[in-house]
Amino acid sequence: MDLREELPSDRPAVRDVHLQAFGDHGLVVADLVDTLRDTITPEDGLSLVAEHDGRVVGHAMFTRSLLDAPRRLVDVQVLSPLAVMPELHKRGLGSALVRHGLGILAQRGVPLVFLEGDPGYYSRFGFAPGDGLGFRKPSLRIPDGAFQAIRLPKHEPWMTGTLVYAEPFWRHDAVGLRDPGAQ
Structure with a gap:
């Protein structure tokens, strides 16, 4: 398996990974x-692929958001989404990408890096419930439990506050869980 930054030629394969991995929710994620x-620039954000036998089989995206801290806004990253082709689950590809x-x-x-996800999975990387970290x-x-964060070495104690997602998360209604029965 090779891990590398996404290339423009990978776009259709990355889209397919998300369509396959997220089932009914795949179109929204893709x-x-x-x-x-x-929104990704060479200095800000990251789009990684896992390639196996010349085929893109996994993808992880880290993009810029803001932490509304008391002192000032802080540039942070959000890990979303992370996907691996279903037939290759439980083989360490997602872990390697993260x-x-x-x-x-x-x-x-x-x-700081934030995410929404399963605490049982992401705790292995050092992610912890965000509310417990301020x-x-x-x-x-x-x-x-799904709102998680990891402090990286450049984190400073004053960096607490509210995560403000980048606009695309709101535009695609990809924040949190919707109640399907709500009007």
Whole structure:
């Protein structure tokens, strides 16, 4: 397996990974990725792929958001989404993508990374519930345990506050859980 930054030629394969991995929610996630990709610059954000036998089989995206801290706004990253082709689950591809991405972001001096996800999975990388670390989630639709953060070496104690997602997360309605029965 090779881990590398996404290339423009990978776009159709990355889209397919998300469509396959997220089932009924795949179209929303794939469209979110297409929009978020335009926000990534060489210095800010990261889109990684896992390639196996010349085929893109996994993807992780880290994009810029803001932490509304008492002292000032702080540039942070959000890990979303992370996907691996279903037939390759439980083989370490997702873990490799997350670890690789966190290593790159730490080298770049990013202080914090946030995500919405399963605490049982993401705790292995050092993610912990955000509220216990002094952070507030950007939406009440995010289950408390799912809102997680990891402090990287450039984090400073004053960096607490509310996560403010980048606009594409709101545009694609990809924040938290919707109640399907709500009107």
